[in-house]
Structures are given as C-alpha cells and as structure tokens.
Amino acid sequence: MPMTSVLPNHGADGVSSLDMASLLLCAYELGDFINQSAEVADYLYWKEAVNEDEQVKQLSKQFAKAKELFSECERFGRFHPDYHAAKDKVKHIERELDQIDAVKRFKLAEQQVDTMLFDVSRMIAESVSDTIKVPSNEGKTGGCGGGGSCSCGSGGCG
Template identity: 70%
Template sequence: MAALLLHAYELGDMINRSAEVAEYAYWKAVVDQDEQVQQVVRRFEKAKELFTETERFGRFHPDYNEAKDKVRAIQAELTTIESVSRFKQAEDAVDTLLFDVASQIAGSISDTIKVPSNAPVKGGGCGSGGSCSCGSGGCG
C-alpha cells in the first residue's frame, strides 16, 4: 500500500509540473490580479445574490426574469474578457488531463469502472434551467 501511495504522489507531482497546470496557474494569477475582472465579479456576485432571493419564489416573483437576465448578461460580459476566456480554456485543459489520467487508471483495472467527469450531462447542467453552480458559480 505504501508503494502505491508513493506512486500516487509521484503522479500528482508529474501532473503539477505539466504544461496544462502551468498554463492554468498563470491565467489564474492574471485573472486574480485583473481589476476589470474583479469589478465585474463583484457586480456578478451582487446580481447573483438578488437572483437567489427571487429564485426562492421562482418565476412567480415579479423580478425573477429581470434578475436572471442580469446574471446571464454579467456572466456573458465576463467571458468576453480575454484573461477569463484563457483561464477557462486552461481550466478545461487541466480537467481533460485529470479525466484522461483517471480513465487510464480505471481502464487498467476494469472496463466497467466509471470515471467522474465535469462534462455536462444531456438534459441537465448549465443552460438547462438547473441550479447556478456551473463553472465559476454562475447561472447559465
């Protein structure tokens, strides 16, 4: 068991040294230091808070659609910022790397082992009217 854990730590270290993780860390730092992004994120958090309040009553709340549209508009504005879109691409690349590694490990044990993925499921996930928990916590 100790040897297996040692190999798992080595694999983790190799993943941390990968180009995908380096790209992710770079764009995360850029996003974290970008004042424009931080301003839009603050506006997004306020809009999301208002939407959460209206969501308790659902579409029957008089401001529900307006609050939902505002959240989506601010989220769309965020995605137009280059550092955010690059960060999302880097995040997807790391997710793909981790999924590929997990799939390889699971496949070497059995073809029937399921590997979790962040890919949206048909009929659910982002954009299907579900909860506001996809990606960076936004509605979409």
C-alpha cells in the same frame, strides 16, 4: 519517468496484498508529474492573470450581487416580479466576464487540465477493469461566469 514500484506483499497466509504506502507514494509522484506539466503551468498563469485583472474583480463583485438577488427571487419562483430581470442581469454579467481575454484563456486552460485529469483517471481505471466507471466533469461548468462557483476576482462569485 520511473515511478516507485508497487509490489505485492505476502502476508503470513501466503496471500499477496497491495502495499498501500507504495501505492500512495506512486499517486503522489503522479501528482507531481501532473503539477509539472505545461497544462498546469498555463492554468496557474491564467488563474493569476484573472485574479489580478481589475475589470474581472469589478464584474465579479457585480456578479455576486446579481446572483444574490436572483437567489432571493428564485425562492419565490418565476412568479416573483423581479425574477426575469434578476436572471437576465446574471446572464448579462456572465457574458461580460466571458468577453475578457484573460477569462477566456483561463477557462480554456482549466478545461485542458480537467481533460488531462479525466484521461489519467480513465487510464488508471481501465488498467484495473474495462467495466469500472470513471466520473467526468462533462456538463458541469465552473470558473468565471460558467454558472458554477466563479473563482475570478478577489471575492469570488460563489
């Protein structure tokens, strides 16, 4: 997999500077390689399966309504009379979503793509310096019923 060579340009003062256009071209080539990976193909397959699943669509609508109600209760804190019931409803629907096979597989595929992207980012950063920090998505959740913006179903949960 040859990537475009990023060679330094020498300015009028003889100091080399990075050719930004070449660097961006390499970045796009790397993105193309990633998009052609089995992990991305698996992710896109399960994303489509989730988006077409009628049960996921129904639960996503219920989840959006429950989340909206919980947000209203949350404004007043745990002392709101419906706070705990609203919170329990959101968690219950999340658990139902998590039991659907397509959702399980989508979340696994999403995690695999996320891990691949993190590994690539880390390799790039470490090739520059061992002390560069690379942000990670550890601790963050997303996708279906993961507490983040649910991308399942037609209306989404966010």
